[in-house]
Amino acid sequence: MTRELSAEDNALLRRHGLQVTAQRKAVLRAVAARPHGTTDEICQVVRGEMGAISRQAVYDALAAFTDRGLIRRIQPGGAPARYERRVGDNHHHVICRTCDRMMDVDCAVGYAPCLTAGDSSGYDIDEAEVIYWGRCPGCIEAAQRHEDQGSGHRTDPTKRGET
Numbered sequence: 001m002t003r004e005l006s007a008e009d010n011a012l013l014r015r016h017g018l019q020v021t022a023q024r025k026a027v028l029r030a031v032a033a034r035p036h037g038t039t040d041e042i043c044q045v046v047r048g049e050m051g052a053i054s055r056q057a058v059y060d061a062l063a064a065f066t067d068r069g070l071i072r073r074i075q076p077g078g079a080p081a082r083y084e085r086r087v088g089d090n091h092h093h094v095i096c097r098t099c100d101r102m103m104d105v106d107c108a109v110g111y112a113p114c115l116t117a118g119d120s121s122g123y124d125i126d127e128a129e130v131i132y133w134g135r136c137p138g139c140i141e142a143a144q145r146h147e148d149q150g151s152g153h154r155t156d157p158t159k160r161g162e163t
């Protein structure tokens with residue numbers, strides 16, 4: 001199975017006009033293994049697999065893949081860019097403000113209502129990038145546990161005021 005995947009990646013790189021190198025293949029695999037990973041996280045995965053590789057080399061490979069549409073870059077406001085191999089389906093993302101965990105949010109299959117802008121100003125729109133911000137179930141639970149303990153230490157500025 002690994003060999004088949006490897007052959008697929010080789011074909012994918014060639015189809016997009018990229019020379020097949022061990023580093024590029026490792027970066028491509030790392031993005032698949034770590035969906036929504038940051039450059040640093042992808043570096044870690046690649047280093048774990050093939051040893052030393054410069055951050056610049058990883059960054060260059062990610063940029064080349066993004067330019068050619070092999071991977072998608074998600075750029076949340078004020079946060080580091082993240083990368084994923086799930087491309088071309090106009091799915092969206094939800095991010096936890098507390099722990100930065102990012103998850104996919106699907107659009108309806110075969111129909112993307114979010115592409116219908118109220119007023120497109122004459123643009124031919126082909127993609128909508130939506131990021132929902134909030135708190136993940138784990139962090140909501142942790143915050144509730146924290147409140148139950150009645151600690152006066154406030155770490156969450158969005159905490160509701162007492163009624």
Ligand SMILES: [Zn+2]
Binds near residue numbers: 099100101136139
């Ligand atoms: Zn969280």
Ligand SMILES: [Zn+2]
Binds near residue numbers: 086091092104
């Ligand atoms: Zn995604």
